[in-house]
């Protein structure tokens with residue numbers, strides 16, 4: 001076959017090109033580089049690599065677990081957060097470690113610098129400034145072969161990952177009158193690429209999201225505001241803290257000094273201003289029709305949907321060490337700027353606040369993700385992968401998880417290896433991607449623990465245990481990293497062994513039990529027995545018998561959870577094994593579902609549209625009943641038998 005026409009005039013050729021350097025793009029690029037690919041990451045402005053478009057915080061319920069998963073597979077979000085975090089909280093701490101959820105506020109500028117530094121650690125990864133205007137596509141094979149930027153630079157690649165966030169045909173709204181074409185405040189929208197994707201025939205839809213105004217912290221009266229300090233000085237998202245992390249150019253190392261947040265509220269007068277001006281809101285005045293994230297509502301939404309609420313809490317969050325700017329969390333709005341200022345001035349402590357940036361809403365293109373296969377490859381175009389907000393999700397962590405999976409798979413395809421699909425039973429990333437490609441989205445998709453069937457065994461503390469085997473299979477780690485991982489897993493095993501073999505006597509145990517509010521001990525028992533009690537810490541028990549000093553504290557917590565909740569975990573792990581077995585029943589791409597008369601009409605339609613890769617995925621398609629699944633298996637086995645007899 002003749003080489004495609006576009007192989008001429010290429011400035012460089014990579015295995016993988018990533019378009020966009022937000023949270024999806026940077027993880028995609030790093031995962032591809034770690035997989036052994038030569039990677040080019042092309043983004044409109046190198047200064048905005050790793051930019052947080054909205055709230056400067058990483059983690060939270062379910063999201064914090066994704067950060068840990070990305071980190072376990074060699075990603076950078078956790079490491080960047082450790083370099084930039086200025087306030088940390090472990091959410092759900094009162095509910096026990098099984099559901100703990102780490103969340104870190106970050107210095108926005110430091111986070112960007114950290115991400116760029118971590119990208120540049122990879123010798124095979126080249127950063128390129130440019131706005132991609134079109135993909136180079138070989139029409140005959142319907143395969144992607146590179147990109148061309150609006151500046152006229154052309155790069156070849158075997159696989160391309162698009163991670164353009166809110167930029168495709170992005171339109172910013174402030175009030176009903178102000179409409180600005182833009183992908184984020186102050187940055188141009190990407191229209192050329194969107195137009196080409198129309199020509200390719202992909203289905204495109206619109207979603208919206210919004211962001212609050214920012215204020216000058218020097219204009220705030222803190223006298224009566226509630227101060228919220230960091231829970232602890234240093235929390236490590238990343239296991240990579242076992243060796244020196246890079247110092248950013250100004251010498252900042254892990255965990256910069258912590259900063260406080262401040263709590264205030266929107267009260268009656270603020271509510272009245274919003275009610276009076278509601279028709280001027282872009283979202284309520286008819287300027288925007290698309291759907292937004294239900295769980296990050298605008299302040300207009302809150303006032304309309306919860307009219308009885310007397311006040312709405314607002315958090316004033318520092319933007320960084322080098323600025324006095326504050327992010328007003330809870331006040332996302334698309335009202336006109338003068339109204340935003342009026343609302344701010346109604347808030348206690350903000351009576352004289354100066355607004356540095358107005359809040360806004362943004363509408364953008366996304367591509368219904370049922371157009372992707374389970375590796376995040378576009379079904380209609382070989383070599384093209386989508387990750388992040390472009391797939392209808394919202395949130396940095398959701399973007400990062402997809403980016404990692406897409407980058408990994410793009411690299412593997414470029415290098416002639418099989419695709420890798422993370423299972424629902426092994427990760428939240430697996431849940432996220434499976435939900436996207438199997439069920440699609442009808443509102444911006446955000447992760448919650450309730451989306452996972454395995455939320456007791458898929459936790460933030462055990463990401464390495466769950467995912468290291470995949471990282472090893474994909475050869476993602478250096479020898480040094482592998483040694484750290486093996487040490488961590490060995491520590492967990494050793495902690496369990498120690499707990500199950502070592503005994504503890506009442507005089508050693510009772511002070512620990514007293515502190516935990518648990519009944520004293522009558523006679524000596526194995527440590528594992530006591531660690532099963534609610535509130536009793538395995539680490540404290542080890543300390544009481546003066547053992548396990550050499551084991552890492554994180555590994556001891558994981559071992560404690562394994563002991564405490566063993567009964568529940570067994571049930572989930574049985575279910576996971578069942579799902580894995582169904583996952584091994586693969587469904588080829590060419591099954592003529594339309595001809596399988598023993599399946600219901602609805603099932604035939606849905607299976608034809610989604611083309612699941614395994615029986616487990618087929619089982620999760622809404623409308624495909626257990627009877628249809630049984631009939632599907634029978635039909636496939638019948639066809640296999642017929643094919644065998646023909647041979």
Ligand SMILES: Cc1cc2nc3c(=O)[nH]c(=O)nc-3n(C[C@H](O)[C@H](O)[C@H](O)COP(=O)(O)OP(=O)(O)OC[C@H]3O[C@@H](n4cnc5c(N)ncnc54)[C@H](O)[C@@H]3O)c2cc1C
Nearest residue numbers: 020021022023024044053131132165167296388389395399
């Ligand atoms: C105004 C606003 C408010 C938001 N509010 C929330 C919220 O309340 N809650 C929440 O969870 N999430 C919110 N988000 C979403 C969050 O920012 C995204 O989910 C996340 O950043 C998505 O990551 P991404 O990597 O997909 O895209 P982004 O982080 O947007 O990165 C896109 C990257 O692509 C680059 N790019 C775009 N087009 C091109 C091109 N043609 N060529 C080269 N480079 C290109 C951009 O420069 C950028 O680097 C908000 C986003 C915005 C803009």
